Amino acid sequence: MTSSLSLQARLSAIWDQTGSLVCVGLDPSLDRLPAGVTRDLAGALDFSKAIVDATAPYVAAFKPQAAHFGSLGGEDELAELISWIHERHPDRLVILDAKRGDIGSTAERYAVEVFERYDADAVTINPFLGDESIEPYLEHTNRGVIALCRTSNPGSDWLQLQPENDPIYLQIARRACHWNRAGNVGLVVGATWPQEMEQVRQTVGDMPILVPGAGAQGGRIDAVVAAGADSRGAGLLISASRSILFASSGEDFGEAAGQEAARMKDEINFERRKRNR
Amino acid sequence: MTSSLSLQARLSAIWDQTGSLVCVGLDPSLDRLPAGVTRDLAGALDFSKAIVDATAPYVAAFKPQAAHFGSLGGEDELAELISWIHERHPDRLVILDAKRGDIGSTAERYAVEVFERYDADAVTINPFLGDESIEPYLEHTNRGVIALCRTSNPGSDWLQLQPENDPIYLQIARRACHWNRAGNVGLVVGATWPQEMEQVRQTVGDMPILVPGAGAQGGRIDAVVAAGADSRGAGLLISASRSILFASSGEDFGEAAGQEAARMKDEINFERRKRNR
Numbered sequence: 001m002t003s004s005l006s007l008q009a010r011l012s013a014i015w016d017q018t019g020s021l022v023c024v025g026l027d028p029s030l031d032r033l034p035a036g037v038t039r040d041l042a043g044a045l046d047f048s049k050a051i052v053d054a055t056a057p058y059v060a061a062f063k064p065q066a067a068h069f070g071s072l073g074g075e076d077e078l079a080e081l082i083s084w085i086h087e088r089h090p091d092r093l094v095i096l097d098a099k100r101g102d103i104g105s106t107a108e109r110y111a112v113e114v115f116e117r118y119d120a121d122a123v124t125i126n127p128f129l130g131d132e133s134i135e136p137y138l139e140h141t142n143r144g145v146i147a148l149c150r151t152s153n154p155g156s157d158w159l160q161l162q163p164e165n166d167p168i169y170l171q172i173a174r175r176a177c178h179w180n181r182a183g184n185v186g187l188v189v190g191a192t193w194p195q196e197m198e199q200v201r202q203t204v205g206d207m208p209i210l211v212p213g214a215g216a217q218g219g220r221i222d223a224v225v226a227a228g229a230d231s232r233g234a235g236l237l238i239s240a241s242r243s244i245l246f247a248s249s250g251e252d253f254g255e256a257a258g259q260e261a262a263r264m265k266d267e268i269n270f271e272r273r274k275r276n277r
Numbered sequence: 278m279t280s281s282l283s284l285q286a287r288l289s290a291i292w293d294q295t296g297s298l299v300c301v302g303l304d305p306s307l308d309r310l311p312a313g314v315t316r317d318l319a320g321a322l323d324f325s326k327a328i329v330d331a332t333a334p335y336v337a338a339f340k341p342q343a344a345h346f347g348s349l350g351g352e353d354e355l356a357e358l359i360s361w362i363h364e365r366h367p368d369r370l371v372i373l374d375a376k377r378g379d380i381g382s383t384a385e386r387y388a389v390e391v392f393e394r395y396d397a398d399a400v401t402i403n404p405f406l407g408d409e410s411i412e413p414y415l416e417h418t419n420r421g422v423i424a425l426c427r428t429s430n431p432g433s434d435w436l437q438l439q440p441e442n443d444p445i446y447l448q449i450a451r452r453a454c455h456w457n458r459a460g461n462v463g464l465v466v467g468a469t470w471p472q473e474m475e476q477v478r479q480t481v482g483d484m485p486i487l488v489p490g491a492g493a494q495g496g497r498i499d500a501v502v503a504a505g506a507d508s509r510g511a512g513l514l515i516s517a518s519r520s521i522l523f524a525s526s527g528e529d530f531g532e533a534a535g536q537e538a539a540r541m542k543d544e545i546n547f548e549r550r551k552r553n554r
Contacts, residue, residue, distance in 0.1 A: 027382070027383065029382060065383055065386075067377075067379065067383045067384075067386035067387045067390060068383070068386050070352075070386070070387070070390045070394075071386040071387065071389040071390040071393075071394060073352065073394060075347075075350065075352055099377070099378055099379055099403075100344075100376070101376055101378065101403050101405070102344065102376050103428070103430050103432075104430075105304070105306060106304065106342055106344045106345070107344075109344035109345050109347070109348040110344045110347070110348065112348040113344060113347045113348040116348075117347075117348060117350060126376075126378050126403050126405050126406075127405070127436070128378070128403050128404070128405040128425060128428075128433070128436060128437075129403075129425070129428050129430060129432070129433050130428075130430065130432035130433035130434070130435060130436055130437075131432035132430045132432040132433075133432075133433075148405060148406070151380070151405075151406050151407075153380050153381075153406060153407060153409045155380075155406070155407035155408035155409040155410075156405070156406050156407035156409075156410075157407070158407060158448065158452075159404070159405060159407055159445060159448070159449075160405075160407075162439060162440055162445065163439050163440030163441075164440075168436060168439065168445075171435065171436070172436075175435075
């Protein structure tokens with residue numbers, strides 16, 4: 001389902017329509033699949049589809065994770081899942097979480113893989129190789145390119161926080177403004193770093209920010225919204241995976257996932273209202 | 278073909294046995310496939326196998342590039358190519374050039390994908406997410422983990438060369454020494470930066486270094502060998518793709534590729550001998 005809108009315009013419409021900033025990460029670890037689901041590739045696909053349908057009323061986006069399918073030889077299942085989301089929930093964004101990073105003709109091939117083969121609306125990319133690793137994606141102006149900026153894990157500090165007077169993550173944020181000629185660029189900033197989120201938001205205006213790490217990794221929703229919301233009180237996709245996917249290990253997993261997504265939506269919106277007061 | 282040796286021990290044996298530091302990058306771009314090869318996935322696989330057989334006598338390693346197969350839906354073909362190399366040329370290293378970078382359970386899934394599904398001997402990884410993105414691979418002690426350190430493209434300078442007093446690429450080199458508990462770590466340093474190669478070599482001792490950028494991107498073999506060879510005059514895998522793969526656009530492409538690989542081997546060994554004098 002390709003839209004002619006830019007990432008930013010499309011997300012604005014989705015945020016308005018759904019009233020939600022929630023993104024559900026689809027990482028179907030076989031060893032955590034709930035009762036009644038077979039622990040194989042077919043089970044992972046069925047589980048993911050059920051999660052999508054159960055949570056769609058409460059969320060803005062879905063983020064399938066490439067490794068969880070690739071490690072099982074599940075390329076066809078990944079494509080089927082994305083197609084399922086497009087068909088049944090056309091007004092939700094699909095972000096393929098692939099974090100690819102390469103240059104030149106190789107980056108062009110990765111862009112073809114994510115945007116043409118998988119028909120993802122957006123993809124996460126890794127900026128370590130610099131500008132040549134971003135440019136080939138940007139030509140797909142009706143798709144989104146979401147670059148890692150400040151990741152949620154502490155083991156990335158030594159790289160992303162240097163040099164002290166102008167850390168890499170802020171430099172990436174400034175570069176993202178230049179990459180963003182067509183409104184098709186976003187950034188990843190972990191929920192675990194609200195201070196840095198605030199600096200990034202000040203740097204990038206209303207650019208969309210994808211925020212992992214709000215659930216199991218300990219990031220706080222109130223701090224994320226206070227630091228990261230854009231001028232309209234939106235601008236964020238706050239992503240949760242395990243807390244929603246595995247909300248119940250029983251056969252009521254879909255209902256439990258829907259409830260957890262709804263709860264997260266409400267918590268975020270409670271904080272958004274506080275901010276607008 | 279799994280060996281019980283570490284990456285470093287296995288490469289030492291391969292370098293001794295083949296007398297070659299050449300690595301052939303397998304990036305079968307459909308639009309450059311030579312005469313007599315169909316421009317589709319089956320053609321790309323046949324072409325890659327023919328290149329492998331024609332160049333194997335002159336090289337130490339093969340480096341299939343994941344995007345060139347993934348963008349065509351060619352996962353099975355990639356697995357078949359790797360299996361072909363293992364069966365016909367068991368004493369050559371297979372490096373899957375995937376440059377993955379993620380953390381936690383996702384990194385574990387990527388490690389399963391490259392080492393179990395594809396049975397690659399080694400994989401390239403992207404260190405932007407820090408230590409958590411490396412550790413899950415290191416547990417596979419009989420496989421190799423080759424981290425990007427200083428990439429060959431100029432657009433990576435702003436990130437990899439900071440801060441001035443202790444640039445990221447040197448910090449990665451130092452960290453690689455700590456990651457290297459089992460002798461299974463290597464680094465990527467572009468042929469375009471001989472001065473930085475020299476610093477990295479001084480930092481990492483005899484750790485293997487994979488060197489792209491020696492052909493089309495303008496890196497010089499003499500400078501690479503002078504700056505990067507280890508204490509035994511080896512320690513390098515100097516990688517070329519297009520200059521070997523597309524040495525001829527005619528039906529003699531295999532013969533031409535073999536000649537180019539042999540020429541490159543000889544040029545490298547000429548420089549190695551100069552260095553040992």
